[in-house]
Amino acid sequence: MPPESLIEDSAHDDVAAATSPVKSPRPRGQRPSPTLRRKQLGRTTRPWLLLLPSLVVLAGLLLWPLVKVGILSVQDYEVKFGGGVGTYTGFDHYKDLLSDGALWRTVLPNTVFFAVACVALTVALGTLAALLLQRLGTTWRVICSTAIMAAWAMPAVTGTYVWVWLFSAGDGMMSQLAGSLGLIDPETTNWFTERLSFYAIATLNVVHHGFPFVAITVLAGLLTIPKELYEAGMIDGANAWQRFWKITVPTIKPIFLVVTILSTIWDFKVFTQIYLMPGGAGSNEEVLNLGVWSYQQAFALNDYGAGAATAVLLTLLLLLITIVYIRTLFKESDEL
């Protein structure tokens, strides 16, 4: 997960030169010396030479597959010995996808509501943690931020296993705890079969993993707010609640915007955390989300075309959010 540098570095001083093309003034009719010419040639080709390997890798392994998934989505792809063969089918896969009741009844609501819940809780909890960190002394701030880092560092795979173990039916710690409090019967209750409780556990997992990024980024923003603003607010008789909404939030609004949009992008494409939960890999159709559905269509049912169409739908959704993200970033810093 990208740390805050993604946001902080967006504005740099080195842009002015980029917009005004610099032409080295040289007297007319006088040929530049060979060394000078070679230097100028180096100045124009060198950045492209340096970029070339990265661009080749990105184009071949990220951009071309994206084109390919688009092509696949209008084909029926059959796997044959020594390669696959695609037959053009037009927009059949999209028609099937959009007229499928499961998409509107379960898959899309699961994806969207889960993402919204995760983003809201992640940002709220992250902000609360940042406000707490800000009030602490140095020692406790270091202890708490290290603990927050630990939650952030936990890999999605192992983090999911721990939450599944905590909530597993019968033996899980939370099941036993709820059983001993008389809330459920741990022998008969399986939290992973119900859509709501399944996604509640997934939300807990994703928020636990995602709030550290928000906390650290918002804390960095909080530390830039001048103390005088709060002092002025207190003199004017504003209480803590009013000071938060009238001073803190407007001052670091750009930071809130960026962490919200980034969290939205990440939470829309949650895959591993759902796939590894009991029933999450497709056996329980109630809990499918767009990513898992696409994967299941392609790799469990070998219908690569349908899987590709679902993947394209998810990509378009994310692209929409990304455009908002880029626009916000540009509005803030004018230039990259």
Added chain:
Amino acid sequence: MTRTTTAGRIGLAVAVFALLVFTLFPVYWMVSTALDPNAITRGSDVLPSGISGEHFSYIFDRGNFGQFLTNSLIVGLGTILVSGLLALFAAVAVARFRFRFRTSVLIMVLIVQMVPLEALVIPLFLQMRDYELLNSLIGLTVVYIALSLPFAIWTLRGFVATVPKEVEEAAYLDGCSWPRMFWSVLLPLVAPGLVATSVFAFITAWNEFVFAYTFMKDGSKYTAAVGLFQFFGENSTSWGPVMAGSTLITLPVLVFFIIVQRRLASGLAAGAVKG
């Protein structure tokens, strides 16, 4: 400025306690289950029933976990070697040179980060199968290089930008050529940033699940994250070994992450002071 009342202090202490429990409890539960010889019947006991290394020896002796860890290590090291070098070149290009389409390149780097893996895994799987690179550590490494590259370029760019131009110019005055300046002046100064970015690239490769799970169907080629999957039974899961494996996957990431995060943060702060 603020007078802290007793009630305020208690409230703060409760909040700190809640934060520590929420963040650390899953880690604690993972490690203590891995050490508990009676992991399955532990229930809601906060302390493990005993300390033993039997789950760890089980996953190495019976579960071939050493092989999985080695595979993960090979893939991770391959990823950071190549993507570190490529990202460094690209970062220097976008941070040090002005050229047409520079902003377009930067925006493209941003956008490709948003691409969902689920959209990539289908075409890349079919492509890799055509090249017969499934079940191969090289095929997986190539994919991870591409996945870690955008973020590496984006971060390194910040580190390169903090190196003052005057240092470069001084090298030219001393008669350095551009490549010489790059290796002897720029590289050592960006090295801390390069280390930090490489660690992130390593973590990306080490943690990745979807591609490793799809590409590697041969048990001897599993990475650690995928290898853990085989300890899941149909009806019951042996949680002791699963948590032991999880611990071995998590702890290096945890240590790396905490070290590097400090460095990334201090690098950013230093850049800010220099203005």
